[in-house]
Amino acid sequence: MNDANVADMTDLRVAVTGGTSGLGLALVRELSRRGARVAFVARDRERVERVAREHPPAHGIVGDIARKEGIYPIAVQIGTALGGLDVLVNNASSLGPTPLALLGDTECEDFALALETNVLGPFRLTKALLGALTASAREGRGAVVLNVSSDAAINAYAQWGAYGASKAALRHMSAIWGEELAAEGVRFLSLDPGDMDTPLHALAVPDADPATLKRPETAAQELADAIAAALEREHA
Amino acid sequence: MIAAQQPVQRPADARLLVIDRHGAITHAPRSTLADFLEPGDLVVANDAGTLPASLHGVHLASGAPIEVRLAGRASFAHEDLRFAAIVFGAGDWRTRTEDRPLPPPFANGDRLALGPLVASVHGTLGHPRLVALKFEGPADRVWAGIAQHGRPIQYAYLDRPLALWDVWTPIAALPVAFEPPSAGFALDWKILRTMRERGAEFATITLAAGISSTGDPALDARLPFDEPYRIPAATAAAILRTRTSGGRVVAVGTTVVRALEHSGGRSGDGVADQRIGPDTRLSIVDAILSGTHAPEESHYQMLRAFHGDDVLAQAEAALEASSYRTHEFGDSVLIFSRPH
Numbered sequence: 001m002n003d004a005n006v007a008d009m010t011d012l013r014v015a016v017t018g019g020t021s022g023l024g025l026a027l028v029r030e031l032s033r034r035g036a037r038v039a040f041v042a043r044d045r046e047r048v049e050r051v052a053r054e055h056p057p058a059h060g061i062v063g064d065i066a067r068k069e070g071i072y073p074i075a076v077q078i079g080t081a082l083g084g085l086d087v088l089v090n091n092a093s094s095l096g097p098t099p100l101a102l103l104g105d106t107e108c109e110d111f112a113l114a115l116e117t118n119v120l121g122p123f124r125l126t127k128a129l130l131g132a133l134t135a136s137a138r139e140g141r142g143a144v145v146l147n148v149s150s151d152a153a154i155n156a157y158a159q160w161g162a163y164g165a166s167k168a169a170l171r172h173m174s175a176i177w178g179e180e181l182a183a184e185g186v187r188f189l190s191l192d193p194g195d196m197d198t199p200l201h202a203l204a205v206p207d208a209d210p211a212t213l214k215r216p217e218t219a220a221q222e223l224a225d226a227i228a229a230a231l232e233r234e235h236a
Numbered sequence: 237m238i239a240a241q242q243p244v245q246r247p248a249d250a251r252l253l254v255i256d257r258h259g260a261i262t263h264a265p266r267s268t269l270a271d272f273l274e275p276g277d278l279v280v281a282n283d284a285g286t287l288p289a290s291l292h293g294v295h296l297a298s299g300a301p302i303e304v305r306l307a308g309r310a311s312f313a314h315e316d317l318r319f320a321a322i323v324f325g326a327g328d329w330r331t332r333t334e335d336r337p338l339p340p341p342f343a344n345g346d347r348l349a350l351g352p353l354v355a356s357v358h359g360t361l362g363h364p365r366l367v368a369l370k371f372e373g374p375a376d377r378v379w380a381g382i383a384q385h386g387r388p389i390q391y392a393y394l395d396r397p398l399a400l401w402d403v404w405t406p407i408a409a410l411p412v413a414f415e416p417p418s419a420g421f422a423l424d425w426k427i428l429r430t431m432r433e434r435g436a437e438f439a440t441i442t443l444a445a446g447i448s449s450t451g452d453p454a455l456d457a458r459l460p461f462d463e464p465y466r467i468p469a470a471t472a473a474a475i476l477r478t479r480t481s482g483g484r485v486v487a488v489g490t491t492v493v494r495a496l497e498h499s500g501g502r503s504g505d506g507v508a509d510q511r512i513g514p515d516t517r518l519s520i521v522d523a524i525l526s527g528t529h530a531p532e533e534s535h536y537q538m539l540r541a542f543h544g545d546d547v548l549a550q551a552e553a554a555l556e557a558s559s560y561r562t563h564e565f566g567d568s569v570l571i572f573s574r575p576h
Contacts, residue, residue: 052376059376060376061380062380069399071401072288072383072399072400072401072404073288073380073383073384073400074383075285075404075411076285076287076288076379076382076383076400076411077376077379077380077383079285079409079410079411080314080379080411081314081376081379083312083314083410084409084410085409128401128404130406130407130425131283131285131404131405131406131407131408131409132409132410134407134409135283135407135409135410135440135468138438138439138440138468138470138471139468139469139470140470180425183429183432184425184428
């Protein structure tokens with residue numbers, strides 16, 4: 001199955017949040033294709049079961065990373081399914097208000113949901129899985145956390161306030177995690193996959209021409225390459 | 237000693253009683269733990285995460301309410317859904333386990349409905365509270381059921397029920413323990429960094445820590461049950477390096493002593509089935525960081541491998557005199573073994 005020109009990820013243990021649609025689903029497919037052992041998380045039971053059925057032996061986990069109470073049950077299932085963890089991809093995202101709104105028109109609850117999903121969820125899940133990731137690093141397998149970012153984390157786009165502010169926080173948190181955990185051997189990546197033809201983008205920009213957008217499969221290949229490169233550097 | 241009633245892993249005022257290799261006793265804030273290490277020492281902790289091993293449900297044949305506490309498993313395998321379990325009758329953690337009623341009598345093939353899970357009894361194990369059971373269904377679904385329906389095993393001395401985040405140590409990785417390897421509550425990322433800065437190394441093993449006590453003397457006499465463990469190659473290499481260079485191996489918790497002494501420090505999977513006590517000659521471990529234990533507890537027996545009863549009695553008196561806190565969320569002792 002593995003192409004000669006892509007990094008072999010055989011037996012790499014990877015968890016992906018938001019794994020039943022858009023970029024997350026494309027990542028589940030791409031990482032599985034490269035031989036990784038994948039556990040993915042998403043909220044909708046029916047979709048989780050369908051994606052798991054279509055991509056054996058990937059493990060589907062029903063959970064909501066935006067809920068504090070959901071984090072440890074997710075961590076327990078990732079740990080038991082994969083027997084450890086080498087790579088965590090925090091991909092699940094919330095736009096905040098939809099349709100997008102000016103900050104002055106943004107409900108506090110919508111802003112809070114963006115923060116819960118895009119900042120606190122990745123923080124809590126990373127923290128709960130830090131023991132597994134550092135164990136993997138000590139065992140010489142390498143450990144990488146990829147936080148999916150956005151150009152909205154850097155540029156100020158009108159109507160992207162909740163999303164942009166939360167993604168900026170995620171990006172900065174990635175950088176600080178990276179500083180603090182370099183000595184433990186855990187690498188943090190914050191990468192912008194670009195504007196993709198995904199349900200999230202359609203929700204944000206309903207009249208965008210799909211032909212002008214990146215295919216999530218292409219972005220997934222690029223992110224998988226970036227993960228492989230980060231693991232290589234860790235080994236070197 | 238007094239019971240630590242609040243589930244705070246690292247209270248700012250946590251204390252550490254240190255017994256050096258000659259038996260001399262000193263007191264220190266536990267946050268200064270790293271000060272007792274030397275360059276070349278190796279600290280080894282158990283990175284087992286704690287399962288939500290308490291499952292409430294019903295014994296289907298009788299309709300009786302039960303609480304199942306998962307207590308043992310032969311391996312770490314995802315597909316291995318067979319457990320030894322301790323079962324209580326009606327009631328919850330607010331009643332001391334000593335006072336909990338017996339479950340209904342079990343027969344082979346009895347089915348237990350535990351929230352979304354169904355388990356069947358595959359044997360009784362010589363005590364009315366102890367059964368072998370196997371969960372029905374695909375492994376992913378069973379683990380999802382345990383993760384969502386299960387709660388951590390609770391302690392009647394605490395002032396509130398525990399959540400999983402209360403019992404996962406900061407370094408918890410593979411979720412295989414039935415009760416937390418609580419000596420590891422003393423560690424956090426800052427202490428690990430300080431240890432490294434002092435020139436000490438850090439490594440981990442994984443051991444599926446079982447139940448610490450059941451409240452039933454006949455059952456407690458059988459503890460600890462056999463516990464599967466895993467020693468990573470990197471940890472075995474660090475132990476060899478430490479021993480070769482004259483450093484000390486400091487075990488965080490009784491489970492680490494058990495795994496390292498059982499394995500002889502070699503890497504790989506095993507099942508620890510030995511007991512460590514006054515007659516054990518330690519071959520790998522030079523020191524133990526542990527919670528405070530009273531002489532009647534099973535964990536105390538292990539401490540007798542590190543020092544004679546005279547020294548331990550002095551330590552016990554010092555813990556009492558200074559009102560150290562005991563139990564899972566209590567203060568700690570650091571004991572350097574007497575010279576062999």
